[in-house]
Amino acid sequence: MGRQPCCDKIGLKKGPWTTEEDKKLINFILNNGQCCWRAVPKLAGLLRCGKSCRLRWTNYLRPDLKRGLLSESEEKVVIDLHSQLGNRWSKIAANLPGRTDNEIKNHWNTHIKKKLRKMGIDPLTHKPLPSEEQLSHQSQHHQAPSAYSDLSTAVILHCPLDGPEAFCTDEVPLMEPHEIIVPCTPSATPCSSSSRSSSSKTKRTTWSSSSSYSNSSVKAEEIQIPSMEWPESVYLWGTDDFMGWDFISHDGEGKLSSTDLFNQNQEQWKCELF
DNA sequence: AAACCATACAACCGCTTCCAA
DNA sequence: GTTGGAAGCGGTTGTATGGTT
Known part of the structure:
Protein backbone atom coordinates (compact mmCIF):
# COMPACT_ATOMS: atom_id res chain seq x y z
CA MET A 1 0.00 0.00 0.00
CA GLY A 2 1.72 3.09 -1.22
CA ARG A 3 1.74 6.38 0.45
CA GLN A 4 -0.89 8.88 -0.52
CA PRO A 5 0.39 11.78 -2.54
CA CYS A 6 0.61 15.03 -0.65
CA CYS A 7 -2.20 16.35 -2.72
CA ASP A 8 -4.57 15.36 -5.38
CA LYS A 9 -2.56 16.38 -8.40
CA ILE A 10 -5.42 16.14 -10.82
CA GLY A 11 -6.63 19.55 -11.84
CA LEU A 12 -4.16 21.37 -9.66
CA LYS A 13 -2.40 24.37 -11.04
CA LYS A 14 1.36 24.58 -11.18
CA GLY A 15 3.84 27.24 -12.08
CA PRO A 16 3.99 30.91 -11.24
CA TRP A 17 1.36 32.35 -8.96
CA THR A 18 -0.96 35.02 -10.21
CA THR A 19 -1.82 38.17 -8.31
CA GLU A 20 -5.31 36.84 -7.90
CA GLU A 21 -4.05 33.67 -6.28
CA ASP A 22 -1.74 35.65 -4.04
CA LYS A 23 -4.64 37.77 -2.92
CA LYS A 24 -6.74 34.74 -2.12
CA LEU A 25 -3.99 33.13 -0.12
CA ILE A 26 -3.11 36.25 1.83
CA ASN A 27 -6.74 36.97 2.49
CA PHE A 28 -7.29 33.49 3.76
CA ILE A 29 -4.29 33.40 6.03
CA LEU A 30 -4.91 36.82 7.42
CA ASN A 31 -8.46 35.83 8.16
CA ASN A 32 -7.87 32.37 9.45
CA GLY A 33 -4.24 32.15 10.36
CA GLN A 34 -2.14 29.23 9.33
CA CYS A 35 -3.95 26.02 9.97
CA CYS A 36 -3.23 22.79 8.21
CA TRP A 37 -1.80 23.58 4.84
CA ARG A 38 -3.53 20.69 3.21
CA ALA A 39 -6.86 22.32 3.83
CA VAL A 40 -5.78 25.80 2.84
CA PRO A 41 -6.20 25.58 -0.94
CA LYS A 42 -9.68 24.16 -0.65
CA LEU A 43 -10.79 26.70 1.93
CA ALA A 44 -9.10 29.57 0.17
CA GLY A 45 -10.52 28.59 -3.18
CA LEU A 46 -7.20 27.86 -4.78
CA LEU A 47 -6.37 25.16 -7.28
CA ARG A 48 -3.00 24.54 -5.70
CA CYS A 49 -1.63 21.88 -3.43
CA GLY A 50 -1.12 22.77 0.19
CA LYS A 51 2.59 22.44 -0.14
CA SER A 52 2.64 25.00 -2.88
CA CYS A 53 0.56 27.37 -0.75
CA ARG A 54 2.88 26.98 2.20
CA LEU A 55 5.90 27.66 0.04
CA ARG A 56 4.33 30.66 -1.58
CA TRP A 57 3.42 32.10 1.79
CA THR A 58 6.68 31.43 3.57
CA ASN A 59 8.94 32.38 0.71
CA TYR A 60 7.13 35.25 -0.87
CA LEU A 61 3.91 36.52 0.68
CA ARG A 62 4.75 36.62 4.36
CA PRO A 63 4.50 40.28 5.28
CA ASP A 64 7.63 40.29 7.38
CA LEU A 65 9.91 39.27 4.58
CA LYS A 66 12.75 41.48 3.57
CA ARG A 67 13.13 41.80 -0.14
CA GLY A 68 16.19 42.49 -2.16
CA LEU A 69 19.74 41.32 -2.03
CA LEU A 70 21.36 40.30 1.19
CA SER A 71 23.46 42.99 2.78
CA ILE A 180 28.56 24.69 17.74
CA ILE A 181 26.18 27.08 19.36
CA VAL A 182 23.80 29.01 17.22
CA PRO A 183 23.98 32.54 18.44
CA CYS A 184 20.89 34.06 19.92
CA THR A 185 19.95 37.64 19.52
CA PRO A 186 20.15 40.16 22.31
CA SER A 187 16.38 40.23 22.31
CA ALA A 188 16.59 36.82 23.92
CA THR A 189 14.29 35.15 21.51
CA PRO A 190 13.93 31.44 21.91
CA CYS A 191 16.23 30.52 19.09
CA SER A 192 17.05 27.09 20.33
CA SER A 193 18.90 25.72 17.39
CA SER A 194 17.85 22.18 17.88
CA SER A 195 16.12 22.02 21.18
CA ARG A 196 12.57 20.89 21.09
CA SER A 197 10.02 21.69 23.66
CA SER A 198 8.42 18.54 24.87
CA SER A 199 5.14 20.26 25.42
CA SER A 200 5.09 22.17 22.21
CA LYS A 201 4.53 20.93 18.73
CA THR A 202 7.21 23.32 17.63
CA LYS A 203 9.56 21.19 15.67
CA ARG A 204 12.07 23.52 14.21
CA THR A 205 14.04 26.59 14.97
CA THR A 206 12.22 29.80 14.45
CA TRP A 207 13.22 33.39 14.65
CA SER A 208 10.70 35.16 16.73
CA SER A 209 10.01 37.99 14.40
CA SER A 210 10.44 36.22 11.15
CA SER A 211 8.57 33.05 11.54
CA SER A 212 7.15 32.65 14.97
CA TYR A 213 3.67 33.14 13.75
CA SER A 214 4.22 30.64 11.08
CA ASN A 215 3.80 28.13 13.81
CA SER A 216 0.19 27.62 14.60
CA SER A 217 0.98 26.71 18.18
CA VAL A 218 2.43 30.11 18.91
CA LYS A 219 0.14 32.25 20.96
CA ALA A 220 -1.01 35.58 19.70
CA GLU A 221 0.58 37.28 22.68
CA GLU A 222 3.94 36.09 21.50
CA ILE A 223 3.57 37.37 18.06
CA GLN A 224 5.70 40.34 17.17
CA ILE A 225 5.56 41.59 13.70
CA PRO A 226 8.27 43.97 12.62
CA SER A 227 8.02 46.73 10.13
CA MET A 228 7.03 45.03 6.96
CA GLU A 229 7.21 45.33 3.28
CA TRP A 230 4.73 43.72 0.97
CA PRO A 231 5.91 42.07 -2.16
CA GLU A 232 5.58 43.86 -5.39
CA SER A 233 2.54 41.92 -6.42
CA VAL A 234 0.71 43.28 -3.43
CA TYR A 235 1.74 46.80 -4.21
CA LEU A 236 0.08 46.41 -7.53
CA TRP A 237 -3.31 45.67 -6.09
CA GLY A 238 -4.03 49.21 -5.10
CA THR A 239 -5.71 50.43 -1.98
CA ASP A 240 -9.12 49.09 -2.89
CA ASP A 241 -7.92 45.62 -2.33
CA PHE A 242 -6.80 46.46 1.15
CA MET A 243 -10.03 48.17 1.95
CA GLY A 244 -11.87 45.06 1.03
CA TRP A 245 -10.10 43.02 3.65
CA ASP A 246 -12.15 42.22 6.62
CA PHE A 247 -10.34 40.49 9.34
CA ILE A 248 -11.27 42.41 12.41
CA SER A 249 -12.07 40.09 15.21
CA HIS A 250 -11.88 40.03 18.95
CA ASP A 251 -11.87 37.05 21.16
CA GLY A 252 -14.64 38.31 23.29
CA GLU A 253 -12.45 39.48 26.13
CA GLY A 254 -11.15 42.51 24.42
CA LYS A 255 -7.89 40.77 23.72
CA LEU A 256 -6.53 40.89 20.29
CA SER A 257 -6.20 37.69 18.42
CA SER A 258 -3.41 37.02 15.98
CA THR A 259 -5.72 38.27 13.33
CA ASP A 260 -5.98 41.50 15.23
CA LEU A 261 -2.28 41.81 15.39
CA PHE A 262 -2.22 41.45 11.68
CA ASN A 263 -4.94 44.00 11.57
CA GLN A 264 -3.02 46.42 13.73
CA ASN A 265 -0.06 46.01 11.52
CA GLN A 266 -2.18 46.35 8.46
CA GLU A 267 -2.58 49.97 9.39
CA GLN A 268 1.15 50.24 9.73
CA TRP A 269 1.65 48.52 6.42
CA LYS A 270 -0.79 50.87 4.79
CA CYS A 271 1.05 53.84 6.20
CA GLU A 272 4.31 52.52 4.91
CA LEU A 273 2.87 51.68 1.56
CA PHE A 274 0.79 54.67 0.74
C1' DA B 1 17.06 43.70 -34.39
C1' DA B 2 17.59 39.02 -33.52
C1' DA B 3 19.75 35.16 -31.57
C1' DC B 4 22.21 33.35 -28.07
C1' DC B 5 23.98 32.97 -23.44
C1' DA B 6 24.28 33.80 -18.47
C1' DT B 7 22.18 34.91 -14.33
C1' DA B 8 18.74 35.15 -10.67
C1' DC B 9 15.18 33.37 -8.30
C1' DA B 10 10.50 31.32 -7.89
C1' DA B 11 8.57 26.98 -7.69
C1' DC B 12 8.57 21.98 -7.69
C1' DC B 13 9.93 17.33 -6.20
C1' DG B 14 11.32 13.83 -3.28
C1' DC B 15 12.90 12.72 1.00
C1' DT B 16 13.06 13.10 6.11
C1' DT B 17 11.21 14.09 10.46
C1' DC B 18 7.78 14.28 13.78
C1' DC B 19 3.57 13.13 15.97
C1' DA B 20 -0.80 10.99 16.83
C1' DA B 21 -3.48 6.91 16.54
C1' DG C 1 6.51 -0.61 18.57
C1' DT C 2 4.33 0.38 14.14
C1' DT C 3 2.08 3.01 10.75
C1' DG C 4 0.22 6.83 8.20
C1' DG C 5 -0.43 11.68 7.65
C1' DA C 6 1.29 16.32 7.69
C1' DA C 7 4.81 19.61 7.59
C1' DG C 8 9.35 20.96 6.66
C1' DC C 9 13.87 20.76 4.35
C1' DG C 10 17.25 20.73 0.74
C1' DG C 11 18.29 19.79 -4.05
C1' DT C 12 16.92 20.66 -8.57
C1' DT C 13 14.43 22.58 -12.37
C1' DG C 14 12.03 26.09 -15.05
C1' DT C 15 11.48 30.56 -16.55
C1' DA C 16 11.99 35.47 -16.86
C1' DT C 17 15.26 38.97 -17.52
C1' DG C 18 19.41 41.26 -18.84
C1' DG C 19 23.68 41.30 -21.32
C1' DT C 20 26.53 40.17 -25.26
C1' DT C 21 27.55 39.04 -29.94
Whole structure:
Protein backbone atom coordinates (compact mmCIF):
# COMPACT_ATOMS: atom_id res chain seq x y z
CA MET A 1 0.00 0.00 0.00
CA GLY A 2 1.72 3.09 -1.22
CA ARG A 3 1.74 6.38 0.45
CA GLN A 4 -0.89 8.88 -0.52
CA PRO A 5 0.39 11.78 -2.54
CA CYS A 6 0.61 15.03 -0.65
CA CYS A 7 -2.20 16.35 -2.72
CA ASP A 8 -4.57 15.36 -5.38
CA LYS A 9 -2.56 16.38 -8.40
CA ILE A 10 -5.42 16.14 -10.82
CA GLY A 11 -6.63 19.55 -11.84
CA LEU A 12 -4.16 21.37 -9.66
CA LYS A 13 -2.40 24.37 -11.04
CA LYS A 14 1.36 24.58 -11.18
CA GLY A 15 3.84 27.24 -12.08
CA PRO A 16 3.99 30.91 -11.24
CA TRP A 17 1.36 32.35 -8.96
CA THR A 18 -0.96 35.02 -10.21
CA THR A 19 -1.82 38.17 -8.31
CA GLU A 20 -5.31 36.84 -7.90
CA GLU A 21 -4.05 33.67 -6.28
CA ASP A 22 -1.74 35.65 -4.04
CA LYS A 23 -4.64 37.77 -2.92
CA LYS A 24 -6.74 34.74 -2.12
CA LEU A 25 -3.99 33.13 -0.12
CA ILE A 26 -3.11 36.25 1.83
CA ASN A 27 -6.74 36.97 2.49
CA PHE A 28 -7.29 33.49 3.76
CA ILE A 29 -4.29 33.40 6.03
CA LEU A 30 -4.91 36.82 7.42
CA ASN A 31 -8.46 35.83 8.16
CA ASN A 32 -7.87 32.37 9.45
CA GLY A 33 -4.24 32.15 10.36
CA GLN A 34 -2.14 29.23 9.33
CA CYS A 35 -3.95 26.02 9.97
CA CYS A 36 -3.23 22.79 8.21
CA TRP A 37 -1.80 23.58 4.84
CA ARG A 38 -3.53 20.69 3.21
CA ALA A 39 -6.86 22.32 3.83
CA VAL A 40 -5.78 25.80 2.84
CA PRO A 41 -6.20 25.58 -0.94
CA LYS A 42 -9.68 24.16 -0.65
CA LEU A 43 -10.79 26.70 1.93
CA ALA A 44 -9.10 29.57 0.17
CA GLY A 45 -10.52 28.59 -3.18
CA LEU A 46 -7.20 27.86 -4.78
CA LEU A 47 -6.37 25.16 -7.28
CA ARG A 48 -3.00 24.54 -5.70
CA CYS A 49 -1.63 21.88 -3.43
CA GLY A 50 -1.12 22.77 0.19
CA LYS A 51 2.59 22.44 -0.14
CA SER A 52 2.64 25.00 -2.88
CA CYS A 53 0.56 27.37 -0.75
CA ARG A 54 2.88 26.98 2.20
CA LEU A 55 5.90 27.66 0.04
CA ARG A 56 4.33 30.66 -1.58
CA TRP A 57 3.42 32.10 1.79
CA THR A 58 6.68 31.43 3.57
CA ASN A 59 8.94 32.38 0.71
CA TYR A 60 7.13 35.25 -0.87
CA LEU A 61 3.91 36.52 0.68
CA ARG A 62 4.75 36.62 4.36
CA PRO A 63 4.50 40.28 5.28
CA ASP A 64 7.63 40.29 7.38
CA LEU A 65 9.91 39.27 4.58
CA LYS A 66 12.75 41.48 3.57
CA ARG A 67 13.13 41.80 -0.14
CA GLY A 68 16.19 42.49 -2.16
CA LEU A 69 19.74 41.32 -2.03
CA LEU A 70 21.36 40.30 1.19
CA SER A 71 23.46 42.99 2.78
CA GLU A 72 27.14 42.48 3.37
CA SER A 73 26.59 41.84 7.03
CA GLU A 74 23.89 39.32 6.23
CA GLU A 75 26.22 37.58 3.81
CA LYS A 76 28.82 37.42 6.51
CA VAL A 77 26.37 35.80 8.85
CA VAL A 78 25.40 33.32 6.16
CA ILE A 79 29.01 32.41 5.49
CA ASP A 80 29.76 32.13 9.15
CA LEU A 81 26.77 29.92 9.84
CA HIS A 82 27.34 27.88 6.72
CA SER A 83 30.81 27.07 7.92
CA GLN A 84 29.26 25.70 11.08
CA LEU A 85 26.03 24.21 9.85
CA GLY A 86 26.62 23.37 6.21
CA ASN A 87 23.64 23.45 3.90
CA ARG A 88 21.14 23.72 6.73
CA TRP A 89 19.42 26.60 5.07
CA SER A 90 16.47 26.74 7.37
CA LYS A 91 18.75 26.91 10.39
CA ILE A 92 20.77 29.64 8.76
CA ALA A 93 17.62 31.49 7.80
CA ALA A 94 16.43 31.31 11.38
CA ASN A 95 19.28 33.64 12.26
CA LEU A 96 18.44 36.16 9.59
CA PRO A 97 15.12 37.78 10.32
CA GLY A 98 13.02 38.36 7.27
CA ARG A 99 15.01 35.99 5.13
CA THR A 100 13.86 32.61 3.95
CA ASP A 101 15.81 29.43 3.55
CA ASN A 102 15.04 29.44 -0.14
CA GLU A 103 16.28 32.97 -0.53
CA ILE A 104 19.49 32.25 1.32
CA LYS A 105 20.04 29.06 -0.59
CA ASN A 106 19.58 30.87 -3.90
CA HIS A 107 21.83 33.69 -2.81
CA TRP A 108 24.47 31.26 -1.71
CA ASN A 109 24.40 29.41 -5.00
CA THR A 110 24.38 32.47 -7.20
CA HIS A 111 26.45 35.02 -5.33
CA ILE A 112 28.35 33.85 -2.31
CA LYS A 113 29.75 30.69 -3.84
CA LYS A 114 31.27 32.69 -6.64
CA LYS A 115 32.66 35.33 -4.33
CA LEU A 116 34.30 32.75 -2.15
CA ARG A 117 35.80 30.94 -5.12
CA LYS A 118 37.04 34.24 -6.42
CA MET A 119 38.73 34.75 -3.11
CA GLY A 120 40.27 31.32 -3.32
CA ILE A 121 38.04 29.78 -0.70
CA ASP A 122 36.27 26.53 -1.15
CA PRO A 123 32.60 27.26 -0.48
CA LEU A 124 32.08 23.71 0.65
CA THR A 125 34.83 23.46 3.18
CA HIS A 126 35.50 27.13 3.85
CA LYS A 127 39.15 26.38 3.47
CA PRO A 128 41.54 27.79 0.90
CA LEU A 129 41.21 26.24 -2.51
CA PRO A 130 44.34 24.42 -3.55
CA SER A 131 46.34 26.34 -6.10
CA GLU A 132 47.16 24.75 -9.45
CA GLU A 133 50.63 24.15 -8.17
CA GLN A 134 49.29 22.37 -5.16
CA LEU A 135 46.90 20.38 -7.30
CA SER A 136 49.64 19.09 -9.51
CA HIS A 137 51.65 18.29 -6.43
CA GLN A 138 48.76 16.40 -4.98
CA SER A 139 48.20 14.43 -8.14
CA GLN A 140 51.83 13.44 -8.07
CA HIS A 141 51.44 12.07 -4.60
CA HIS A 142 47.94 10.67 -5.11
CA GLN A 143 46.74 12.53 -2.10
CA ALA A 144 43.08 13.37 -1.93
CA PRO A 145 42.45 16.93 -0.84
CA SER A 146 41.18 16.24 2.62
CA ALA A 147 39.60 19.45 3.67
CA TYR A 148 38.89 18.45 7.25
CA SER A 149 41.68 15.98 7.69
CA ASP A 150 43.48 18.16 10.16
CA LEU A 151 41.19 20.61 11.83
CA SER A 152 43.70 21.46 14.49
CA THR A 153 46.11 22.83 11.95
CA ALA A 154 43.54 24.15 9.56
CA VAL A 155 44.58 27.32 7.88
CA ILE A 156 42.48 30.23 8.91
CA LEU A 157 42.60 32.98 6.40
CA HIS A 158 43.15 36.53 7.27
CA CYS A 159 41.55 38.84 4.81
CA PRO A 160 40.86 42.34 6.01
CA LEU A 161 37.57 43.76 4.96
CA ASP A 162 38.90 46.37 2.65
CA GLY A 163 36.39 46.39 -0.10
CA PRO A 164 32.90 45.46 -1.11
CA GLU A 165 34.06 42.11 -2.38
CA ALA A 166 35.97 41.23 0.71
CA PHE A 167 34.81 38.96 3.46
CA CYS A 168 36.48 38.38 6.72
CA THR A 169 36.75 34.69 6.51
CA ASP A 170 39.09 34.88 9.43
CA GLU A 171 35.91 35.19 11.38
CA VAL A 172 34.77 31.84 10.17
CA PRO A 173 35.58 29.64 13.08
CA LEU A 174 36.63 26.09 12.69
CA MET A 175 35.05 24.26 15.52
CA GLU A 176 34.21 20.88 16.78
CA PRO A 177 30.61 19.81 16.39
CA HIS A 178 29.99 19.96 20.13
CA GLU A 179 31.16 23.54 20.17
CA ILE A 180 28.56 24.69 17.74
CA ILE A 181 26.18 27.08 19.36
CA VAL A 182 23.80 29.01 17.22
CA PRO A 183 23.98 32.54 18.44
CA CYS A 184 20.89 34.06 19.92
CA THR A 185 19.95 37.64 19.52
CA PRO A 186 20.15 40.16 22.31
CA SER A 187 16.38 40.23 22.31
CA ALA A 188 16.59 36.82 23.92
CA THR A 189 14.29 35.15 21.51
CA PRO A 190 13.93 31.44 21.91
CA CYS A 191 16.23 30.52 19.09
CA SER A 192 17.05 27.09 20.33
CA SER A 193 18.90 25.72 17.39
CA SER A 194 17.85 22.18 17.88
CA SER A 195 16.12 22.02 21.18
CA ARG A 196 12.57 20.89 21.09
CA SER A 197 10.02 21.69 23.66
CA SER A 198 8.42 18.54 24.87
CA SER A 199 5.14 20.26 25.42
CA SER A 200 5.09 22.17 22.21
CA LYS A 201 4.53 20.93 18.73
CA THR A 202 7.21 23.32 17.63
CA LYS A 203 9.56 21.19 15.67
CA ARG A 204 12.07 23.52 14.21
CA THR A 205 14.04 26.59 14.97
CA THR A 206 12.22 29.80 14.45
CA TRP A 207 13.22 33.39 14.65
CA SER A 208 10.70 35.16 16.73
CA SER A 209 10.01 37.99 14.40
CA SER A 210 10.44 36.22 11.15
CA SER A 211 8.57 33.05 11.54
CA SER A 212 7.15 32.65 14.97
CA TYR A 213 3.67 33.14 13.75
CA SER A 214 4.22 30.64 11.08
CA ASN A 215 3.80 28.13 13.81
CA SER A 216 0.19 27.62 14.60
CA SER A 217 0.98 26.71 18.18
CA VAL A 218 2.43 30.11 18.91
CA LYS A 219 0.14 32.25 20.96
CA ALA A 220 -1.01 35.58 19.70
CA GLU A 221 0.58 37.28 22.68
CA GLU A 222 3.94 36.09 21.50
CA ILE A 223 3.57 37.37 18.06
CA GLN A 224 5.70 40.34 17.17
CA ILE A 225 5.56 41.59 13.70
CA PRO A 226 8.27 43.97 12.62
CA SER A 227 8.02 46.73 10.13
CA MET A 228 7.03 45.03 6.96
CA GLU A 229 7.21 45.33 3.28
CA TRP A 230 4.73 43.72 0.97
CA PRO A 231 5.91 42.07 -2.16
CA GLU A 232 5.58 43.86 -5.39
CA SER A 233 2.54 41.92 -6.42
CA VAL A 234 0.71 43.28 -3.43
CA TYR A 235 1.74 46.80 -4.21
CA LEU A 236 0.08 46.41 -7.53
CA TRP A 237 -3.31 45.67 -6.09
CA GLY A 238 -4.03 49.21 -5.10
CA THR A 239 -5.71 50.43 -1.98
CA ASP A 240 -9.12 49.09 -2.89
CA ASP A 241 -7.92 45.62 -2.33
CA PHE A 242 -6.80 46.46 1.15
CA MET A 243 -10.03 48.17 1.95
CA GLY A 244 -11.87 45.06 1.03
CA TRP A 245 -10.10 43.02 3.65
CA ASP A 246 -12.15 42.22 6.62
CA PHE A 247 -10.34 40.49 9.34
CA ILE A 248 -11.27 42.41 12.41
CA SER A 249 -12.07 40.09 15.21
CA HIS A 250 -11.88 40.03 18.95
CA ASP A 251 -11.87 37.05 21.16
CA GLY A 252 -14.64 38.31 23.29
CA GLU A 253 -12.45 39.48 26.13
CA GLY A 254 -11.15 42.51 24.42
CA LYS A 255 -7.89 40.77 23.72
CA LEU A 256 -6.53 40.89 20.29
CA SER A 257 -6.20 37.69 18.42
CA SER A 258 -3.41 37.02 15.98
CA THR A 259 -5.72 38.27 13.33
CA ASP A 260 -5.98 41.50 15.23
CA LEU A 261 -2.28 41.81 15.39
CA PHE A 262 -2.22 41.45 11.68
CA ASN A 263 -4.94 44.00 11.57
CA GLN A 264 -3.02 46.42 13.73
CA ASN A 265 -0.06 46.01 11.52
CA GLN A 266 -2.18 46.35 8.46
CA GLU A 267 -2.58 49.97 9.39
CA GLN A 268 1.15 50.24 9.73
CA TRP A 269 1.65 48.52 6.42
CA LYS A 270 -0.79 50.87 4.79
CA CYS A 271 1.05 53.84 6.20
CA GLU A 272 4.31 52.52 4.91
CA LEU A 273 2.87 51.68 1.56
CA PHE A 274 0.79 54.67 0.74
C1' DA B 1 17.06 43.70 -34.39
C1' DA B 2 17.59 39.02 -33.52
C1' DA B 3 19.75 35.16 -31.57
C1' DC B 4 22.21 33.35 -28.07
C1' DC B 5 23.98 32.97 -23.44
C1' DA B 6 24.28 33.80 -18.47
C1' DT B 7 22.18 34.91 -14.33
C1' DA B 8 18.74 35.15 -10.67
C1' DC B 9 15.18 33.37 -8.30
C1' DA B 10 10.50 31.32 -7.89
C1' DA B 11 8.57 26.98 -7.69
C1' DC B 12 8.57 21.98 -7.69
C1' DC B 13 9.93 17.33 -6.20
C1' DG B 14 11.32 13.83 -3.28
C1' DC B 15 12.90 12.72 1.00
C1' DT B 16 13.06 13.10 6.11
C1' DT B 17 11.21 14.09 10.46
C1' DC B 18 7.78 14.28 13.78
C1' DC B 19 3.57 13.13 15.97
C1' DA B 20 -0.80 10.99 16.83
C1' DA B 21 -3.48 6.91 16.54
C1' DG C 1 6.51 -0.61 18.57
C1' DT C 2 4.33 0.38 14.14
C1' DT C 3 2.08 3.01 10.75
C1' DG C 4 0.22 6.83 8.20
C1' DG C 5 -0.43 11.68 7.65
C1' DA C 6 1.29 16.32 7.69
C1' DA C 7 4.81 19.61 7.59
C1' DG C 8 9.35 20.96 6.66
C1' DC C 9 13.87 20.76 4.35
C1' DG C 10 17.25 20.73 0.74
C1' DG C 11 18.29 19.79 -4.05
C1' DT C 12 16.92 20.66 -8.57
C1' DT C 13 14.43 22.58 -12.37
C1' DG C 14 12.03 26.09 -15.05
C1' DT C 15 11.48 30.56 -16.55
C1' DA C 16 11.99 35.47 -16.86
C1' DT C 17 15.26 38.97 -17.52
C1' DG C 18 19.41 41.26 -18.84
C1' DG C 19 23.68 41.30 -21.32
C1' DT C 20 26.53 40.17 -25.26
C1' DT C 21 27.55 39.04 -29.94
